[in-house]
Amino acid sequence: MNEYKPVAGSVSPNRKRRKIIGTSVYFVFLISTLVGIVSLGVLIFDVLDKGIPWLNWQFLTDYPSRKPEEAGLYSALIGTIWLMFMTALLTVPIGVGAAIYLEEYAPRNFFTKVIEINVSNLAGVPSIVYGLLGMSLFVYYLGSSEQFLGRTLLAGALTLALLVLPIVIMASREAIRAVPDSYRQGAYAMGADKWQVIKGVVLPSALPGILTGTILAMSRAIGEAAPVIAISALVYMTFIPAHPMERFTVLPIQIYNWVARPQEEFRGLAAAGIIVLLAILLTMNAIAVVLRNKYQTRSEE
């Protein structure tokens, strides 16, 4: 048996100093967290304080007006809903299709790596860039004949679809990748071909993840003002679009317009508009969270 002798040298735990450092670090991190929460709280309080007096049924159902007491955001609200559904309609099939191709069909090589990296890069491109692309491509180039596209809802939806497509592709890819390979193996072993495996097993399992990603992407889309301003949606609209080839306005533009007015009353209207927009965004995010939790617990059974 070996005998181990203590190594020469002394120990000075210095517990007092360590305790001081430990406590101060705790406060530094706490304050860092509070900066975010407090500023959000102040923002919400300020918006609620200014906006609530203006928030009533009439505000939701009136068209914009030069007189603040008669002004509402009906056309912007309807425009936002139109735009959201059209964007979703365009984005979901293309985004999910691309995700299926990249995850299930594409060979793993240099080329697909390049595509992969670029999709993530596109998700980080500033929205105004998409707005300018949409303006030159959909409004000027494809819209030059006036009968086709131009500054229409469809042009706006196409532009926003480009903006959120990378997000939907990435979310869908993640959802598809999370489907255990044992499901695919099981389906193949029963004589299913590739598309039957994808349709029957992979997509149903990935659906909650795809839905969640899509909802979050849509809430990003409807909060964007820059690209829609570039498409030059109307700021003063006294009718609602009846079909995708009509002009439109959306909530962020209406809010921006009110904020820019000199009269104090319009600030209140802008705050009320922000409340409506936030309410829509929070509702959508809540739906996404509920969906995710519901399916997570189910697959853990």
Add this chain to the structure above:
Amino acid sequence: MGNSTVFNVRGLNVYYGDFLAVKDVDMDIKKESVTALIGPSGCGKSTYLRCLNRMNDLIIGASVKGQVSFENRNIYDSNVDATEVRSRIGMVFQKPNPFPKSIYRNIAFGLKVNGFTGDMDEAVERSLKQAALWDEVKDRLNDSAFALSGGQQQRLCIARALAIQPEVILMDEPASALDPIATLAIEDLVRELKVNYTIVIVTHNMQQAARVSDETAFFMVDKDRSGYLVEHDDTQKIFTNPTNQRTEEYITGRFS
């Protein structure tokens, strides 16, 4: 026994990229009997099993050389459709892998995929009865398959494989993730099923091989880590009087 052979494997080599995983296997597998594949980990028995219904096609980089004749037709011929092969040669995996669907739809899936047009309820009931699961699940066919225990899930996977009426069922260590009681239920099932089906079962459990199989094939791994077939004979003979010394050492547990 006088059974005719269902598989004739000749000169089978399986590569993963450049790595030779299974080397020069010749084997005949008898119809309506149970053949057990035994051997140490990494000896290629699972890889070999997956060659018999072309599941290795799905592994990127895997390639199969040689001949696997099933009912006198090489399943690796260019004009053979892998989905047809797999619908005639079913498979049960090591870990139960039911789909995240109801019990009913787990079984209906394979039938739908293969264009079944008959009475679906009847087909589902028949498969579940065949897999000795019907009495346990008949009142909750629409519950999620995940609500079943591990052993029940594995029997569901067997029922799922039986539903499309294959001729052969390949089982890749079907009981290794199960407790002893669930394991015995699977073994009973294997013995019942061999009346109508050919079963090839990979197992790490020597007693299991001795209990359920008619023939046993012993695989080993050589110095290049390639798996090869050492000996294939009646189970009785393999376990009592093997020809090869290494087989005897493995069977008796005296293994390096």
